[in-house]
Amino acid sequence: MTAQPRLIAFIGAGNMTQSIVAGMVQNGYPANYITVSNPSLGKLERLQQQFGVNINQDNIVAACNADVVVLAVKPQRMAAVCQQLQTNLPNLADKLIISIAAGIRLAKYQDYLGASRIIRVMPNTPSLVGQGMTGLVKLAATTAADGEFATSIFDRVGKTLWLDDEDQMDILSALAGSGPAYFFEFMAGLQKAAVSLGFNADQARILVNQTALGAAAMASVSELELADLRAQVTSKGGSTAKGIEVYQAADIDFISEQALRAAVLRNQEMAKLF
Ligand SMILES: NC(=O)c1ccc[n+]([C@@H]2O[C@H](COP(=O)([O-])OP(=O)(O)OC[C@H]3O[C@@H](n4cnc5c(N)ncnc54)[C@H](OP(=O)(O)O)[C@@H]3O)[C@@H](O)[C@H]2O)c1
Structure with a gap:
C-alpha cells in the first residue's frame, strides 16, 4: 500500500529507528521528509550519511514541523520525552503520534500528550532485513488515512497486522516481538x-x-x-x-x-x- 509521504520525525535513533528508516528510504520514501533526533550524534551522522535524512539533537526542533511523530525511545524514557514534547510543542494535538515502545498503552499517551490521533505499533528485529512482522492498534479518533499511512510505513519493512483489541498486543508481542x-x-x-x-x-x-x-x-x-x-x-x-x-x-x-x-x-x- 502506498500513502502520500508526510513529514515524519523519529524521536530516538536506536536499532528500531535505523531498521525502519532504512526500509523506508530503500523503498522509495523521500529522505528529505524524514528527520531523526537523538541526544548523541554518532547514530544520527551514520543515518544521515547512509540515507540522506535530516538529523537534529533537539527533539523539539525535529518534531515541530513534522506531521507525524514516531516515539522510538526505550519505555522507561517515554514519560520524560512525552512531557518535553507536550510542554514545548503547542501544535502537538494536530500531529499523528506513532509509538513503537513495548508495553505502553494508548491511553497513557493520551494522558501524556493530550493528542487523540495515536497509533501503537510493535515491530520486530527482522525489520532490519525487510522481513519484519508489525502489529498495530489505534485510538478511535485516529483517521482511516492515518491508519493507511502507518501501514504504508511498516509494509516497507515486512508485513503488518492491525488489531481491534489492544489487549491482544501482549500476545502479539510475545509471538512476533519475542x-x-x-x-x-x-x-x-x-x-x-x-x-x-x-x-x-x-x-x-x-x-x-x-x-x-x-x-x-x-x-x-x-x-x-x-x-x-x-x-x-x-x-x-x-x-x-x-x-x-x-x-x-x-x-x-x-x-x-x-x-x-x-x-x-x-x-x-x-x-x-x-
Ligand atoms: N529492538 C526490538 O526488538 C524492539 C521491538 C519492538 C519494539 N521496540 C521498542 O522500540 C523502542 C526503541 O528500541 P530500540 O531497540 O531501538 O532501542 P535503542 O537501540 O536503545 O534506541 C533508543 C534510542 O533512544 C535514544 N534516546 C534516549 N533518550 C532520548 C531522548 N530523551 N530523546 C531522544 N532520543 C533518546 C537513545 O540515544 P543514546 O543511545 O544516545 O542514549 C537511543 O539511540 C523501545 O521502546 C522498544 O520497546 C524494540
Missing part, C-alpha cells in the same frame, strides 16, 4: 547438534540457516497447512519420521504454548510498570 528469539534458540540447538555429529561451525550454520529460511519461505507461499507440508517430507518409517517422533515425545506443542503464555504474562506485568 518470536525471533525462539527460532534462534531452536536453530542454535540444531547447529550444536550438527557440530556434535561432525560438521564444522560454518557448515552447520549454512545448513541450519538455509533450511530454516527455505521452510519459512515455503510456509509463507504455500496454501497447505503446516501439518501437510510436514507430512510431505515425512515418509512412513523413514528418517524424518524418526526425528519427528523425538520432538513429539517431548510434546513440542505443549512447550510452545508454555513459552508463549510465560511471555504474555511478563508483557502484562511490564505493562503495569508504565
Whole structure:
C-alpha cells in the first residue's frame, strides 16, 4: 500500500529507528521528509550519511514541523520525552503520534500528550532485513488515512497486522516481538547438534540457516497447512519420521504454548510498570 509521504520525525535513533528508516528510504520514501533526533550524534551522522535524512539533537526542533511523530525511545524514557514534547510543542494535538515502545498503552499517551490521533505499533528485529512482522492498534479518533499511512510505513519493512483489541498486543508481542528469539534458540540447538555429529561451525550454520529460511519461505507461499507440508517430507518409517517422533515425545506443542503464555504474562506485568 502506498500513502502520500508526510513529514515524519523519529524521536530516538536506536536499532528500531535505523531498521525502519532504512526500509523506508530503500523503498522509495523521500529522505528529505524524514528527520531523526537523538541526544548523541554518532547514530544520527551514520543515518544521515547512509540515507540522506535530516538529523537534529533537539527533539523539539525535529518534531515541530513534522506531521507525524514516531516515539522510538526505550519505555522507561517515554514519560520524560512525552512531557518535553507536550510542554514545548503547542501544535502537538494536530500531529499523528506513532509509538513503537513495548508495553505502553494508548491511553497513557493520551494522558501524556493530550493528542487523540495515536497509533501503537510493535515491530520486530527482522525489520532490519525487510522481513519484519508489525502489529498495530489505534485510538478511535485516529483517521482511516492515518491508519493507511502507518501501514504504508511498516509494509516497507515486512508485513503488518492491525488489531481491534489492544489487549491482544501482549500476545502479539510475545509471538512476533519475542518470536525471533525462539527460532534462534531452536536453530542454535540444531547447529550444536550438527557440530556434535561432525560438521564444522560454518557448515552447520549454512545448513541450519538455509533450511530454516527455505521452510519459512515455503510456509509463507504455500496454501497447505503446516501439518501437510510436514507430512510431505515425512515418509512412513523413514528418517524424518524418526526425528519427528523425538520432538513429539517431548510434546513440542505443549512447550510452545508454555513459552508463549510465560511471555504474555511478563508483557502484562511490564505493562503495569508504565
Ligand atoms: N529492538 C526490538 O526488538 C524492539 C521491538 C519492538 C519494539 N521496540 C521498542 O522500540 C523502542 C526503541 O528500541 P530500540 O531497540 O531501538 O532501542 P535503542 O537501540 O536503545 O534506541 C533508543 C534510542 O533512544 C535514544 N534516546 C534516549 N533518550 C532520548 C531522548 N530523551 N530523546 C531522544 N532520543 C533518546 C537513545 O540515544 P543514546 O543511545 O544516545 O542514549 C537511543 O539511540 C523501545 O521502546 C522498544 O520497546 C524494540
